[in-house]
Amino acid sequence: MSEPLRHLVLVLGDQLDRDSAVFDDFDPATDAVWMAEVHHEATQVWSGKPRIALFLAAMRRLRDQLRGRGWTVHYRALGEHDAASLDEALAADLTRLRPRKLVAVRPGEWRLAQSLPAVCKAAGIPWVEVPDRHFYCDGDDFADWARGRREYRMEHFYRWLRRREGVLLDDGEPAGGRWNFDAANRGRFDRRGPGWLPAPRSFAPDPQTREVLALVEARFTGHPGRLDGFDWPLDPAQAREALDDFIAHRLPLFGRYQDAMWAGEPWLYHSRLSAAMNLKLIGPREVVAAVEAAWREGQVPIEAAEGFIRQVLGWREFVRGVYWLRMPHFLDQNTLGADQPLPAxxxxxxxxxxxxxxxxxxxxxxxxxxxxxxxxxxxxxxxxxxxxxxxxxxxxxxxxxxxxxxxxxxxxxxxxxxxxxxxxxxxxxxxxxxxxxxxxxxxxxxxxxxxxxxxxxxxxxxxxxxxxxxxxxxxxxxxxxxxxxxxxxxxxxxxxxxxxxxxxxxxxxxxxxxxxxxxxxxx
Known part of the structure; x- marks a missing residue:
């Protein structure tokens, strides 16, 4: 770069949103992106191989796409640096790069939301936190909704947010005449089982992803999981394909059988979209809008559309609000006095x-x-x-x-x-x-x-x-x-x-x- 570094833009492994607010003011001549793979993030809990591989493969794909725009990306890959933690890796690069500001959205974990700003403070570099547009409801919105409530009930929150966002409404009232079609979504299979099931859209690993899979097998040998069937979406285009496939082939029966189980059938009529949404490869608004459109166009019944939208707009937003409202003491709660170790x-x-x-x-x-x-x-x-x-x-x-x-x-x-x-x-x-x-x-x-x-x-x-x-x-x-x-x-x-x-x-x-x-x- 010909000029001093103005903004260093932080992108974590669960923040792979190409339209994130961190990029709003990005100037390729003066700014750079910072991403890092660190061993500790896979071992602070004993992460399974598929989870590690998904995060690393999706991160590397975003890195390459940003570099394809002509942007500078400082990417710290496993085996290419000695930092033991994300904090340590960031501290070392802040000392070396000396940006005027670090720009970020809030991390998805309380631990990092406290430690990474502290790293910046210790380095004398301002931490600038921009809004996270991925979600419908930010922390202040949820806190306002929760104020004065002794208990938090998702159904109340869900109705409030649906009204505010205009989702599944007709003339201001719930589409289909009811807020909740859960009673229609408790079906079970008879003794013949689900029969033929449409296989979910899968994505064969490309050469770079195969390198990641080999890396994970080599470095995390003792971790659980298998990688021979790894086929998760890794970028927005693939996530949209997965969404379209779900709506066309499994959403029509998702509602009826969302609570059913069958031996040897991991997917049934479920979407497999949660990983893509939680890594921010695809946004909940796009998912909800597509599902609502499928119902309005007569492709799926109302109970399927409402049941799925309730999981995304309702429960997903609700648990995030509760998390940020109740942390850090939430982690220590044990009302029932449970004291048994997790079975082996x-x-x-x-x-x-x-x-x-x-x-x-x-x-x-x-x-x-x-x-x-x-x-x-x-x-x-x-x-x-x-x-x-x-x-x-x-x-x-x-x-x-x-x-x-x-x-x-x-x-x-x-x-x-x-x-x-x-x-x-x-x-x-x-x-x-x-x-x-x-x-x-x-x-x-x-x-x-x-x-x-x-x-x-x-x-x-x-x-x-x-x-x-x-x-x-x-x-x-x-x-x-x-x-x-x-x-x-x-x-x-x-x-x-x-x-x-x-x-x-x-x-x-x-x-x-x-x-x-x-x-x-x-x-």
């Missing part, structure tokens, strides 16, 4: 429970699981067992390709584990093995019986469910949203409940004895 099989997939085994194989191999597998299999078991919230949070953050802390932490601590005491959801998502039997075929052929709570063939979900009701009876038996559920305890003889608790204690002891220390620190 969450890292290996080796368990006799068919539903857990299938969900874990999807997760560990592909870096993916749809929301019911996450909430009502993996999260449910941890809730009933009483897994320490921080441990389950670290596992979810490590294994899913779409995991960024602002979206993952509230889903795990607030929704799956009820660790915040009901600030996010009105009651814990507690259920027995009968729920899994109703919504899947996992119980067929499994050695455990979902209708039994004691004995050798008792389903651990069912045993732990009744134990959960006993352990938390005082808290929930008079709660207006849970009193009916807890009243079922009165129908079981005391001796039977004593046997349930004894069997549950044995499950906990066996799993705790076989657990292993949480990963971290080394690749």
């Amino acid at each position: 099989f969450y890292w290996t997939g080796e368990t006799d429970m068919a539903c857990l085994r299938d969900a874990l194989r999807h997760t560990l191999d592909l870096g993916y699981g749809h929301h019911i597998e996450r909430l009502m299999v993996l999260g449910l078991f941890a809730l009933l067992l009483g897994v320490r919230p921080r441990e389950l949070h670290a596992w979810f953050l490590a294994v899913y390709v779409d995991a960024v802390e602002w979206v993952e932490l509230p889903n795990v601590l607030g929704m799956a584990l009820y660790a915040d005491g009901g600030r996010m959801v009105s009651k814990p998502y507690a259920a027995s093995g009968k729920y899994i039997q109703r919504m899947s075929n996992h119980c067929t052929g499994c050695r455990f019986r979902p209708d039994e709570a004691t004995g050798e063939s008792a389903c651990p979900f069912t045993t732990l469910y009744w134990d959960f009701l006993v352990r938390h009876r005082e808290r929930f038996e008079r709660h207006p949203r849970t009193a009916l559920q807890w009243s079922h305890l009165g129908r079981r003889p005391a001796g039977e409940l004593d046997a349930v608790q004894a069997q549950a204690a044995g499950i906990r002891a066996r799993l705790a004895a076989g657990s292993r220390p949480q990963h971290g620190g080394e690749g």
Whole structure:
């Protein structure tokens, strides 16, 4: 550059938005982009290989596209620098480059949102934070909405934001006459299963992506996951292809079967768009507009369009607002006093429970699981067992390709584990093995019986469910949203409940004895 560096533009691995506000005032003659790959970001939680590979491959693709514009990109690739952390890498380049300002949008993780501005301050370089246009709702908007509310309910927020944004409205009223079509979206497959399923659009790795896959295999050998089927979208064009494919082939039945599960079927009618959205390869407005247009053009039923839009405009924006409102103390919440270690099989997939085994194989191999597998299999078991919230949070953050802390932490601590005491959801998502039997075929052929709570063939979900009701009876038996559920305890003889608790204690002891220390620190 012929002139001193004016702006150094920070782009993190989950900020790959080509239309980000950080680029609004970019001058190729005086400005530069800064991106870095650092080992610590893959090992502070024991990240799965698909997650690491997705972030690195998508980052490198953006780097090359920006350089193709003639822009200067200072890119620190793994193996090309000695910095142990993102903070250390940035500090070294601020000393070397001495920009007048560093321009950024807020990082998607509380840790980095505190540490990176501190790095700039220590270097005497202003940290200039510009608005994040990717989201519908910024932190101040959400704080205004939440002010005065003791509890945060997504349904209330969702209706407020739909009205404000004019989404799925006809003359100011909800399209189809209802705000929520969830009652129509609880379908399950009969014994014949889903039948033929349209395969989601896949993207074969190009030579650069194959280099990334080889790098990840070499440097992160002990991490979970497989890369032989890696096929995620890596740029906006591919993300739009994935969106179009979803709308044409799976959205019509997404609503009806969004809560269903089937052994060996990781995708079913789900979109696979969360990773592209969370890395900001595609924006939620584009996704929501396309889905609403598909309904208005008669391509999909209203329950499918509304159900999907509720996940994006409703739940995704809601959990982000809760995250920034409640951090950093959110991370330490443990209302139910959960104190069990995460079972070792969450890292290996080796368990006799068919539903857990299938969900874990999807997760560990592909870096993916749809929301019911996450909430009502993996999260449910941890809730009933009483897994320490921080441990389950670290596992979810490590294994899913779409995991960024602002979206993952509230889903795990607030929704799956009820660790915040009901600030996010009105009651814990507690259920027995009968729920899994109703919504899947996992119980067929499994050695455990979902209708039994004691004995050798008792389903651990069912045993732990009744134990959960006993352990938390005082808290929930008079709660207006849970009193009916807890009243079922009165129908079981005391001796039977004593046997349930004894069997549950044995499950906990066996799993705790076989657990292993949480990963971290080394690749």
